[in-house]
Amino acid sequence: MKRALPGVLAGAVTLALPAFLDDSALAVYIFLGLAAMVTVGVSLLMGYAGQVSLGQGAFYAVGAYTAGLLTVQGGPPLAGLLAAPVAAAAFALVVGVPLLRLRGHHLAFATLATQLILLSLAGQLEFTGGDIGLQGIPQFSAGSFEVGGAAGYAYLTWAGLALVMLVTRNVIASRAGRGLRALATSETAAASSGVPVGRYKLAVFSLSAAFAGLAGGIYAFYVGYVAPGSFPVLLSVEYIVMAVVGGLGTVWGAVAGAAVITLLVQVLNVVGTLPGMPSYAPGVLSYAVYALVLIVVVLFLPRGLVPSVAGRLPARRGRSRPRAARPDPDLRT
Amino acid sequence: MLRIDGVSRSFGGVYAVRDVSLGVAEGEAHGVIGPNGAGKSTLFNLITGHLAAERGTISFDGVRVDRMPPHRRAALGVSIVFQGARVFHGMTVRENVMVGAHSRTRAGFAAAALRLPRHRREEREIAERADRELARVGLTEWAGHPAGSLPFGRQRAMQLARALCAGPRLLLLDEPASGLRAGEREALAVLVEELRATGLTIMLIEHDVAFVARLVDRVTVLDLGRIIAQGTPERIRSEPAVVSAYLGEST
Ligand SMILES: Nc1ncnc2c1ncn2[C@@H]1O[C@H](COP(=O)(O)OP(=O)(O)O)[C@@H](O)[C@H]1O
Ligand SMILES: [Mg+2]
Numbered sequence: 001m002k003r004a005l006p007g008v009l010a011g012a013v014t015l016a017l018p019a020f021l022d023d024s025a026l027a028v029y030i031f032l033g034l035a036a037m038v039t040v041g042v043s044l045l046m047g048y049a050g051q052v053s054l055g056q057g058a059f060y061a062v063g064a065y066t067a068g069l070l071t072v073q074g075g076p077p078l079a080g081l082l083a084a085p086v087a088a089a090a091f092a093l094v095v096g097v098p099l100l101r102l103r104g105h106h107l108a109f110a111t112l113a114t115q116l117i118l119l120s121l122a123g124q125l126e127f128t129g130g131d132i133g134l135q136g137i138p139q140f141s142a143g144s145f146e147v148g149g150a151a152g153y154a155y156l157t158w159a160g161l162a163l164v165m166l167v168t169r170n171v172i173a174s175r176a177g178r179g180l181r182a183l184a185t186s187e188t189a190a191a192s193s194g195v196p197v198g199r200y201k202l203a204v205f206s207l208s209a210a211f212a213g214l215a216g217g218i219y220a221f222y223v224g225y226v227a228p229g230s231f232p233v234l235l236s237v238e239y240i241v242m243a244v245v246g247g248l249g250t251v252w253g254a255v256a257g258a259a260v261i262t263l264l265v266q267v268l269n270v271v272g273t274l275p276g277m278p279s280y281a282p283g284v285l286s287y288a289v290y291a292l293v294l295i296v297v298v299l300f301l302p303r304g305l306v307p308s309v310a311g312r313l314p315a316r317r318g319r320s321r322p323r324a325a326r327p328d329p330d331l332r333t
Numbered sequence: 334m335l336r337i338d339g340v341s342r343s344f345g346g347v348y349a350v351r352d353v354s355l356g357v358a359e360g361e362a363h364g365v366i367g368p369n370g371a372g373k374s375t376l377f378n379l380i381t382g383h384l385a386a387e388r389g390t391i392s393f394d395g396v397r398v399d400r401m402p403p404h405r406r407a408a409l410g411v412s413i414v415f416q417g418a419r420v421f422h423g424m425t426v427r428e429n430v431m432v433g434a435h436s437r438t439r440a441g442f443a444a445a446a447l448r449l450p451r452h453r454r455e456e457r458e459i460a461e462r463a464d465r466e467l468a469r470v471g472l473t474e475w476a477g478h479p480a481g482s483l484p485f486g487r488q489r490a491m492q493l494a495r496a497l498c499a500g501p502r503l504l505l506l507d508e509p510a511s512g513l514r515a516g517e518r519e520a521l522a523v524l525v526e527e528l529r530a531t532g533l534t535i536m537l538i539e540h541d542v543a544f545v546a547r548l549v550d551r552v553t554v555l556d557l558g559r560i561i562a563q564g565t566p567e568r569i570r571s572e573p574a575v576v577s578a579y580l581g582e583s584t
Contacts, residue, residue: 194436
């Protein structure tokens with residue numbers, strides 16, 4: 001019961017908050033939740049399974065475009081939302097077969113390239129609306145229930161996040177999760193224990209893509225349009241920064257990291273647009289903050305916010321829970 | 334049970350294992366000795382599938398396995414304890430051992446995500462099994478500790494428990510006693526004897542000839558990737574080729 005307490009508390013605050021927020025604050029709240037959803041996937045992929053992706057923005061985009069394409073012509077929004085994670089996972093499965101043969105920074109660059117290719121394709125192709133993108137995506141609705149205001153999207157987003165967190169937690173603590181954590185340290189030793197390493201890497205890559213796709217789907221309905229410009233490469237970098245800041249390989253760390261970075265960027269935007277600030281101030285400040293936060297965390301809290309704080313609480317010490325793997329290079333093939 | 338026929342493997346044009354043929358019968362304990370770099374670990378890697386043979390065939394229980402990926406050979410019952418510590422970091426000792434049961438269990442991502450009853454039952458079974466193997470190697474009180482925090486000797490014991498958790502039919506031990514203290518070596522020897530008594534087929538790489546001689550039925554001696562002698566421990570010790578290539582050098 002004690003273990004569930006932080007979760008219950010977080011749930012209560014999550015449910016209560018939208019009632020107190022105005023529309024612009026709700027927008028931040030929604031984007032925070034969407035970022036957290038993607039970041040939980042990044043944490044699962046990088047922190048537990050030891051695979052790098054600088055292309056989560058691509059899966060976010062696939063989800064958003066899927067939801068948009070299915071609904072601008074009058075398709076049911078529920079189908080669009082359900083198809084978003086499925087399409088993103090399927091896309092990850094297809095690109096993952098060649099990409100996951102790569103490791104470390106090779107894999108990072110290849111996933112980054114995937115996003116660049118995808119964006120330029122979306123900008124060229126007719127059915128995705130080219131550079132202008134898809135306009136007039138309807139509000140989300142399921143049956144007779146329609147999500148109108150921002151508060152509705154806030155609930156949808158945080159319900160999605162809760163689902164993503166639950167799935168991640170369940171997977172990590174399972175046979176499949178142990179297989180993932182094992183292959184993060186030694187693919188050789190994992191394989192000789194019977195873990196199908198290639199298939200597992202593909203599965204976790206697709207699962208993290210599904211999380212990003214779901215977030216992208218909700219994003220499309222909330223914002224109402226999608227265009228290549230909505231998914232800059234910086235987005236993918238941002239997810240990694242969030243995951244690292246919060247603590248790789250912790251589910252709550254991903255949420256904490258997303259919250260810290262999103263709120264910080266907001267504050268800096270406010271500061272950057274104060275009267276008397278030069279016009280480039282907001283841009284410079286937000287880039288500077290990623291760099292600065294990342295450096296500070298890596299230097300002073302190398303395990304990230306959540307593990308560092310949790311480690312200081314005496315009650316939590318000694319309790320073993322699934323943690324991030326520390327990959328060490330295989331000495332032999 | 335295991336049949337290796339004319340197997341070769343080279344690295345950069347130099348043979349690590351050259352035209353090796355050997356058979357291991359069910360229930361046999363088979364020692365593999367030879368000087369450093371003789372190709373012993375490479376031979377094990379060829380059996381487990383971490384290295385592909387360039388020539389020759391390997392069959393296990395009459396099934397050709399030389400083109401199978403390692404995880405499928407593991408599923409057939411081939412388990413290995415690698416040379417050196419191979420610890421899965423960020424996991425407890427018990428979880429490390431539970432990974433060993435991977436090939437004898439089924440629940441996948443979907444069953445885990447949905448917490449299906451079948452999955453829970455299986456998790457319980459795996460944990461119980463892991464605890465049994467941990468008890469067998471004397472690590473019960475370490476079960477909840479982070480695996481990375483174990484002293485070296487205990488990490489080796491944990492790996493053995495992991496291999497046993499798979500319920501192997503063929504157990505490969507690559508220098509399991511190296512780096513162990515005298516007491517730990519003795520405990521290991523007793524355990525290997527116990528496993529042998531249960532009828533498990535074992536292959537054992539070891540430097541210490543006296544240690545091997547006590548534990549195995551037959552010995553294969555490798556030098557520069559080739560088999561230079563094969564037979565009972567007693568015969569091997571008096572073989573002139575072995576004495577000059579190996580025993581003479583190491584003492
Ligand atoms: N992955 C590898 N890449 C290149 N050379 C290797 C590799 N594995 C083993 N070798 C070489 O093969 C030979 C046999 O090595 P090994 O099988 O580890 O010997 P042993 O276990 O008998 O000490 C050595 O010369 C070693 O350098
Ligand atoms: Mg060796």
